[in-house]
Amino acid sequence: MSTPAPLPSLAEASHMIAEGSTTPTALTEQALGRIAALDPRLNAFITVTGDRALAAAKTAEAEMAAGHRRGPLHGIPYALKDIYDVAGVPTTAHSRVLLGNIPTQDAETTARLEAAGMVLLGKLATHEFARGGPTDKLHWPSAKNPWNLDHFAGGSSSGSGSAVAAGLVAMAMGSDTGGSIRLPAVFCGITGLKPTYGRVSRRGVVPLSFGLDHTGPLTRTAEDCALSMQVLAGHDPLDPGSAPVPPGDYLSGLKDGIKGLTIGYARAFNEGAALSAESVAAQEEAVCVLRALGATVIDVALPPMRRMEAAMWTILHAESFAIHQDHLRRTPELYGRVTRERLSLGAFVTGPHYVQAQRLRTLLTEEMNAVFDRCDAILCAPASGTAPALSAVDELPWRKQQPLTAPFNLTGHPAICVPGGFGANGLPLSLQFAGRAFDEATLLRIAHALETATDHAARRPPESWP
């Protein structure tokens, strides 16, 4: 049996359903067929909810036949990183620690996507508790990068990146504490948006660090990200980190172009990050394209990385250890080695250092805000190059190079990673744009303009592997 075609984008699928050229059931069967054909090599899914998906698709069809189309995402398949709760479906966080954990309520984000009429295909692989690494020996295998199975898919939302890039699904939810939505998007050649802290609810999502966790979508296009945000964004009074702001409009200005915008190019940030020559070239090419599209590009300096890393990792280590300390003491053998060692770093954090980190964060957020007085968005590299080989992934508890995505977790500003070309090894390169707080719409506008002006997002990964 031949492998079904990649799932269309959310926007394409929505249009096809509206014009009657496909149905929710056909899309769901296409997705399930593609998962059956490709996922045995990709390991993107931990749980496939096939029967549930087909039933939901039929319900969507019945509603539409009765004249009730809930919105543009009605009847379109999606998938969730396996840290999002779905009532009656296991949430494992890819860990033996949570075997047998079956939530009784949906996460707020799940509830929003379900209310929009989307069709859940299943739960996706992650690094254990969004903290471990791809080579840990766990109960389920780690997700693979469809561009090259021997290279890192990024993490921790590895299954989300793999599934979207491989066309198993058009949208998957990830979470981002130091870059875990954006890095899988970077290495798998797709688009990943970390919204502003407080923009999208975290309730019902297994936490890693209360003050740094963000939830958001991974898609193939900026428009699909915008469509997702129309549903996901909004105040959740039961999430203490949720901001009481209007949900925003991500679609109306999406295709307005970027003429008149000012983009701050964080050249010094990039120079301090030991980027590969082709990654530098991708950034420089993006600067040229942005200028050609009518934006003004200026150089900007970000706050010192050393201070951002100290504040960021102090908070992350302390909060993740607080969450896991009981299990780390009682059942440490249930964790993978990398996860256990990284979580244990929180034992080194003192009370005064945690408070100092939170105070420093106040200052650094103000400094980042000051950068946005001069520009509408910041362009900087999200990673030093293309996806490393799995054999070269740093699995030590202390990473030699901290993620270039993490500063915006610390300050809470929104950041998006978009395709930025390809390296000589055929693997994707990527660009990162950060924006003013609660201004995801401008980031999506920039992403859409770049996507339209280049062909970086059009190329697809292979469908068979050695």
Add this chain to the structure above:
Amino acid sequence: MSDTTEADFQALLRIAGISFTEDRYPVMLDAYRSWLKLVEVLDEPLPLAVEPAAAPRLAEFRLEEPRA
């Protein structure tokens, strides 16, 4: 002055109630040394008026958009 880093490391693990196998001990001790280096910056004094960030931390931005 004697180096108390390893003794401090052992004490912190004991207080936290966690341990590691012998083969991972040097890796974790090395991680601890890297940690100490990273957080040196947190020992630098900050202005007294600087308060810890609190969630939702971007509260000032709520002023830019009227509440629904």
